[in-house]
Amino acid sequence: MPTRVLAVLIVASCVVATTWSGIQLERTVGGETREKELLLLPNGEHLKIASLGQAPLLADLIYLWAIQYYSVYGREDRFRYVQHIFGDVIAELDPHYIDAYWMGALILIVEAKDLDAGLELLDQGIESNPDNWILPYLAGWECYHADQFECAESYFAHAEKLPGVPVYVKRSRIGMAAAKGDLRRAYAMWLDVLQDPVADAGTINIAERQLRHLKVKIDVEEIQSWVERFRIENVRWPSSLTELVQRGYTDALPLDPLGRPYSYDGSVGIVAAPTDRILPEKS
């Protein structure tokens, strides 16, 4: 019966088309599997399995939860699991979730004061997103803030080579060398990033944070210089920062980017910024 033959032919050609396109897809995108040493995979992989194909959504939900969790200051051992949550779970569910990498890294560096752990997380992000320039750029700056200039230089070199990177990033390595100690120069470089018309929301966020961080440092340096001058001229530390204003060393005291005054310990003459927070405070 001709119709039966026709039907068989159609089905056969569907099988061929499916198999051929399957092979093509395998070649281009296949082999996305991760090499792991153990078959019993850590929690990230388990979650990915449990998510049934809704992994990016699950990454979002965990990220949201993590932000709420880490906003509660004063929890014991808050930082023990930052790497696990951001680096293992979220990164596993959605390896391209850039926000998670830098947020986690900043929590580690600024709040837990663990530069190495933060850099490790950024490294993970860089490895999963080889075309992303903001992560190595940020890593470079964090090294710079910690005065680790070789480390910074290698990150900037890495960032420079990426395709499609903005012009000012190319200047960063040279600029940073010159900016060793020159915070205002660094501030200007991040301002470039902020004002770049094609920067996305995540990059702008990072730039804003860096600028705030630098402003604090600049302010502290500036106030500290006035304190030193006072001491030289008056053989004692000023009793408070307002005394600097009263005695005419400055017209007004700068406030930190969140509008809070800088703290000062009169017994040893040290100016400090109010506690560094990455996330909005929650009680």
Added chain:
Amino acid sequence: MLERHPSAAAAIVAIGLNTFREAIRDRVLYLLLVFALIIIGVSRLLSLLTVGDEEKIIKDVGLSAISLFGVLTAVFVGVSLVFKEIERRTVYTLLAQPVHRSHFVFGKFLGLFAVLLLNVGLMSAALFALLFFRGAAPWPLLPAVLLIAVELAIVTAFALLFSSLTNPVLSSVWTFAVYVAGHLSWSLLTLREKVPEGFARWVCDALYWVLPNLKRLDLKAQVVHGAEMPDAYVALAATYGLGYAAVIVALACWAFSRKEFL
């Protein structure tokens, strides 16, 4: 003498339309649709809680809702329609008509798929409208939505296949099992490396190629992050998916042709 010219095309269209009209009246369909729309709306609220890209949450929730509720609709409405027909013996008089049994299955498939496309269309329209409202361009999401529709074609085909073979509870379970296995087929590649050479490895390979690789039809992460896809990826993936669905529909036709009605 009454003039009669039974034709396959006319029969398939008639059955497809009838199935479409019957499915449209299924209350489960509306429940699922309303749920999906609510969740898309709620994503707007969730986006207020995040730090970073707010639209990402809306896009993720939206695409996941369309995909998940699409699958639920495909399974429940698909299985129940066939079950109702067989249980209530509506099918007896139909099979007495001068129409091949396979035409019925194919017509049913087209009718169901049309309902699912309508569903996906409505949910996408809601999602796109929400994104428009917030000033974000929704068009990059289109390839993901297209491939979700292709994924639903595969799930519907399996629902029809299993409905011809067994009772509705088992049909639903089996169809879900295939859906889950399809999303996890990538893990077979990992498993393959851990397993000793020989037969076991061959089984892993065979399973990997036979099961539908639904992850290839999943562009949710890519479109939300605006990643570059290789050339003609969507066309290739759609060919793969639709071809696969066609083969399963053919299998379902064959199973239904062999079926005995006790």
Added chain:
Amino acid sequence: MASGNVPALEIEGLHKAFSGHLGIGRHPAVVDVGMSIRPGEIFGLLGPNGAGKTTTIKMILGLLRPDAGAIRVFGLPCASREARARLGYLPENPYFYDHLTAREFLDFYARLQGIARSFRRDLVDQTLERVGLGGRGDAALRTFSKGMTQRLGLAQAIQHEPDLVILDEPMSGLDPLGRREVRDLILGLREAGKTVFFSSHILQDAEMICDRIAILKSGSLLSAGRLDELVSNQVRWFEVTIRGTLPAGVDAGRPAGREDEHLVRVPDIEALRALLDRVREGGGQVVSVWPRRDTLEDLFMQRIGAEKAAHRESSRA
């Protein structure tokens, strides 16, 4: 108009057994059944519930596959499209798509039969009239009563004017008026030269309209043949109702419910004449005379009884 030597329906050596519970054992449903239905006749497939009538009919329609045997519709293999194009079918206790109206329902079936759009509307209206659903074209099927559903089922079976109409328990669930209408419809079909094959467990319905019958019990054929050959027209006895005084020496018989009436049974026409004379002489009144003829039920009970006896014999042996 179907004519010629080709039987409208021919069944040969049909066997079907079903697997038992959990796949253990096999229960025979139809055992070596065969019959031949001529074009233009009304054929009744009779038997108690569970005899295998519906199973046989399902095999004619291709809903079940026989284990052995062959079924041909006008010489064509029964499961083929060509065969199905020549028949119409009403299943037992039919159920139809709730969401359609009667008109939409019949239109759908007309489409499947390949009837052109220009003819469909009128055909549907005519068919609705034929089955007595004239004004209900736009009513939704979910509002239909059992009787209305049955009529609609008949409608889709005859709409396309098939040469062979197969009805499984067409009178079930109908009130006496409905059954009368179905009987008339079947007679009308024969009038138009169609062949009707129907199954029933109600013998009286078959007796009224069938040309030929087959009796099935427990999957086997008990009898088959022309109704007037199987069931003779001979009178078994006469029942005479007499009012007034009984002639002397007559068996009183069973009281007829009225004080002054008696029921007397006489074996043949000679005895009847003798009784009538004596009643007249005695001054009594003959109210009625009723000849008791063989019915299908008698045949049936006789055959079943014989079956049971044979069964007892074999189990004792």
